[in-house]
Amino acid sequence: MLWKTRLALLLFYCGGSCSWAREDRQQQQQKNSASTGAPARADTHRAHAAEVLDFGYVPSVVYETHAYYEPGPIGLLFHMVHALLYAVQPNPFPKDLIVKLLQQNMGGIKPEELQKPENVVLTLQAIYYEIGFIVLAVLGFLFLILMPLVGFFFCMCRCCENCGGEMHQRHRKNADCQRGFYTASLIASSIFITAGVLVAYTANHNITTQIKSTRRLVSTNIRDLKSFANYTPAQIDYLTAQYTTAKNKVLSDLDNIGPLLGGRIHNQLEKEVVPALDNALRMTGVKVESAIKAMRETKEALENVSTSLETLQDGTGKLQRSLQAERSSLSNTLNDPACSNGDVAHTCSTIRGTLSQLAISANFNGLPDVSPQLANLETVMKTDLSYIVQKGYSAFNDTPLMVREQTKGVVSRVKALLDKSGAEIIGFTKMFPVEPALENFTKFLSDGQKNIEAYYPQIDQLDFYRWIGCVVVCCMVVLILAFNILGLMCGSCGYDKNATPTTRGCMSNTGGNLLMAGVGFSFIFSWVLMGIVVTSFVAGGNTEKLVCEPLANRQLFKVIDTPFLVHPAKKNFLPGLLFQDPNLDLTLGSLYRDCYENNGIYAALKLENKFNFVKFINATAYNPELASILERVNVDLQGVTLLEQEGKDNLINFANTGLGEINYPGYLTEVNKGVTVVDLLSFANELEAQADNLPRGALGNALKGHASSIRQIHKEQVLPMEQAMKFVRARSSLSQSITLLQTTSRELPTKVTNVLSAIDAAEYLIANNASQVVKQETGKYVRNLVSYFRQYTNWAQNSLMLEVAQCKPISNIIDSLEIIGCSFIIDSVNTFWFGLGGCCLFLIPSIIMSVKLAKFYRRMDTEDVFDDYPSYDTMTRYPRASAPPRQPDW
Numbered sequence: 001m002l003w004k005t006r007l008a009l010l011l012f013y014c015g016g017s018c019s020w021a022r023e024d025r026q027q028q029q030q031k032n033s034a035s036t037g038a039p040a041r042a043d044t045h046r047a048h049a050a051e052v053l054d055f056g057y058v059p060s061v062v063y064e065t066h067a068y069y070e071p072g073p074i075g076l077l078f079h080m081v082h083a084l085l086y087a088v089q090p091n092p093f094p095k096d097l098i099v100k101l102l103q104q105n106m107g108g109i110k111p112e113e114l115q116k117p118e119n120v121v122l123t124l125q126a127i128y129y130e131i132g133f134i135v136l137a138v139l140g141f142l143f144l145i146l147m148p149l150v151g152f153f154f155c156m157c158r159c160c161e162n163c164g165g166e167m168h169q170r171h172r173k174n175a176d177c178q179r180g181f182y183t184a185s186l187i188a189s190s191i192f193i194t195a196g197v198l199v200a201y202t203a204n205h206n207i208t209t210q211i212k213s214t215r216r217l218v219s220t221n222i223r224d225l226k227s228f229a230n231y232t233p234a235q236i237d238y239l240t241a242q243y244t245t246a247k248n249k250v251l252s253d254l255d256n257i258g259p260l261l262g263g264r265i266h267n268q269l270e271k272e273v274v275p276a277l278d279n280a281l282r283m284t285g286v287k288v289e290s291a292i293k294a295m296r297e298t299k300e301a302l303e304n305v306s307t308s309l310e311t312l313q314d315g316t317g318k319l320q321r322s323l324q325a326e327r328s329s330l331s332n333t334l335n336d337p338a339c340s341n342g343d344v345a346h347t348c349s350t351i352r353g354t355l356s357q358l359a360i361s362a363n364f365n366g367l368p369d370v371s372p373q374l375a376n377l378e379t380v381m382k383t384d385l386s387y388i389v390q391k392g393y394s395a396f397n398d399t400p401l402m403v404r405e406q407t408k409g410v411v412s413r414v415k416a417l418l419d420k421s422g423a424e425i426i427g428f429t430k431m432f433p434v435e436p437a438l439e440n441f442t443k444f445l446s447d448g449q450k451n452i453e454a455y456y457p458q459i460d461q462l463d464f465y466r467w468i469g470c471v472v473v474c475c476m477v478v479l480i481l482a483f484n485i486l487g488l489m490c491g492s493c494g495y496d497k498n499a500t501p502t503t504r505g506c507m508s509n510t511g512g513n514l515l516m517a518g519v520g521f522s523f524i525f526s527w528v529l530m531g532i533v534v535t536s537f538v539a540g541g542n543t544e545k546l547v548c549e550p551l552a553n554r555q556l557f558k559v560i561d562t563p564f565l566v567h568p569a570k571k572n573f574l575p576g577l578l579f580q581d582p583n584l585d586l587t588l589g590s591l592y593r594d595c596y597e598n599n600g601i602y603a604a605l606k607l608e609n610k611f612n613f614v615k616f617i618n619a620t621a622y623n624p625e626l627a628s629i630l631e632r633v634n635v636d637l638q639g640v641t642l643l644e645q646e647g648k649d650n651l652i653n654f655a656n657t658g659l660g661e662i663n664y665p666g667y668l669t670e671v672n673k674g675v676t677v678v679d680l681l682s683f684a685n686e687l688e689a690q691a692d693n694l695p696r697g698a699l700g701n702a703l704k705g706h707a708s709s710i711r712q713i714h715k716e717q718v719l720p721m722e723q724a725m726k727f728v729r730a731r732s733s734l735s736q737s738i739t740l741l742q743t744t745s746r747e748l749p750t751k752v753t754n755v756l757s758a759i760d761a762a763e764y765l766i767a768n769n770a771s772q773v774v775k776q777e778t779g780k781y782v783r784n785l786v787s788y789f790r791q792y793t794n795w796a797q798n799s800l801m802l803e804v805a806q807c808k809p810i811s812n813i814i815d816s817l818e819i820i821g822c823s824f825i826i827d828s829v830n831t832f833w834f835g836l837g838g839c840c841l842f843l844i845p846s847i848i849m850s851v852k853l854a855k856f857y858r859r860m861d862t863e864d865v866f867d868d869y870p871s872y873d874t875m876t877r878y879p880r881a882s883a884p885p886r887q888p889d890w
Helices: 002-017 074-088 095-107 111-115 117-129 131-159 175-241 243-255 257-334 342-353 371-381 385-397 399-406 408-429 434-454 456-494 506-552 555-560 573-579 588-596 613-621 624-631 645-655 664-672 680-692 698-724 731-768 771-802 808-857
Strands: none
Touching: 074 131, 074 175, 074 506, 074 808, 095 117, 095 555, 117 131, 131 506, 175 243, 175 434, 175 456, 175 771, 175 808, 243 257, 243 408, 243 771, 257 342, 257 399, 257 698, 257 771, 342 680, 408 613, 434 456, 456 506, 456 808, 506 555, 506 808, 555 588, 573 588, 588 808, 680 698
């Protein structure tokens, strides 16, 4: 009982130090997804799914024992024996019958209770199950009893010259056939007996060989138990140390709470915020760019127009005064009396009618000044609107930094709590003296191995005695076989057909005597052999059917695991023995099954019902305090400003540059006009031509003088003005710029208003409606943190169930006991009685054939005689004569 107590103590400590509840490991593996945004946006975002942690593999141990036995050629004999036993006992394993018998025997059966009907029924059921063995055992006992009696009476009968004892052989015509038949039958019987004795000797030798193999099984099983004890502490340490992996991952996520939690909040809010900023950026990048280009061109044009306008306005005044003076002077000339003559009057009247053409056409003095618009354009063009919008992106993308700053206190508290939890987990595993208990267990194994090895010489000696005894038994059969074989050889070799029964040779007579000696030894040894056969048959056969077969198909475990088998108040036997808790749902069958699959001892012994370490892990790794801290994570985004007031004012000023107030039609109208109403050179030439048509005199000379003055005005005043209006005359460039600027200026206020409305709505969303987004993303972030601990607990409990303290040695011990007890010993014992029993059965025909055949080999005292004379009665016999009567002619 000492080894049971120590084993229970070991399992207690091992289970107490590593007890997780049995659950399936949840595999979570999702790919990270990234979302793209504007150039100034965060370029990467973490996926919402928690990362799958890699805890590695628990240090494994390779056990040496291979609890598998392949008998080899002798397995054919084992199968024959199993087939014979199945024929003798084809009934299934009587589980219910054995349970009832055990329960009654546990309570104690009094003699008077045997007469009860239920006990009678159980007895009849047991007899019915054992009927095959009973019948064969009865036949064996009959053989055991009758063979000595038959041998005794046979001997007495032969001494009285009966039962073939008389030394006289009657003449028969088929004597040769009979002798041949008896010889063949005896040879066949001897062959079967030889096969039987070889089978018995093989089984005997197999026991000795396999007993030596048991040392290897014992040694490997003990080494496996030592490995089990030596590796378990390292496996437990590795299991608890992997809490650091989960803790470090949580700490890493806490250190990166800004990119993780802030990035997730950013991803959710950017659906509303980024489109507004994108619209503003597109406006600044596309619409505003084209507008600024037009403004730049228009600014240059307006600057040129403004410069030219000043020049033209000054020249227009001078030109107007010169033309007015020339027109007055020419009018005075035409009022000369010389113009009153008939022919001259018409010419003067014509010239007087064209005086109104001496005037300016374009009135540049009426055009408005563009200096205010130029000043506004210069101010707007100095403003970088794209930079203003990029500042909005930057403010929104600073959400992770804001989250990190606002959660500094929470992160520091969580880190301190995780360090405390890790210390508690390690401290909990150190509470149980696992290593001292395992050291004691290892020492116990070493001492036990020494004690077992100390018995090896005694076992070898006992096995040698057993082997000698079985060899002696086989030699009994071999002795009988020797007499039979020698008798057959001597008889067959010394037999002479021409010799009469009374004149047979010495060798033939010796053969007959040897056969009779074999018969005598058969009677002497057969009952001893049958006694050995019956004893080993009953013991080995029932052991095979009631122990080995149900142990091989695990039916025996069902008997042991029957509830309330040992005591009516104790449900299960095994937990009551190990834990003093018979109500625990633990059976020997489940223990063997889990250990056979090389699961952990924790799962095999169902230690979660005694030491639920998973509950402790969950309560420690993710305790209410940690949950409370994480629930208080809060992020305030009211400080996020997408567009400052300065940027809004710049956008408004950009839309209100005053370009729409310019009198674009007036500019276009004046640009399309000439400097004067009529071409002065043409007018002067026409005036000079008309002066030539007048009579020579002072009037004609005066008109020519006016023509010369007009040319001088054109040269000195009109031509410079036309040079100043060179840009104006190229009016297509200015016209196009003004037209584009006019179109753009009409669209800008609406665009700017829409952008400002979208940005205001996004800022309102961030400031007032982001709490739900923050709450949702915070919950996801916290669940990811919790999932790391859950991954650890799932991995830990699965490792504990499958990899920590793998109890394969326990199932190997059971399998090794089955191999040693059943395959090595019981199968060999059954094979031994199988061969020896065959010998006993074939001794009967061997005795009969030997007695019959000995008549043909032994030298007889008398024989049948026939008379050759006519008067001689050939049917007259002399059965009792010592020699035939002599005839006269012999």
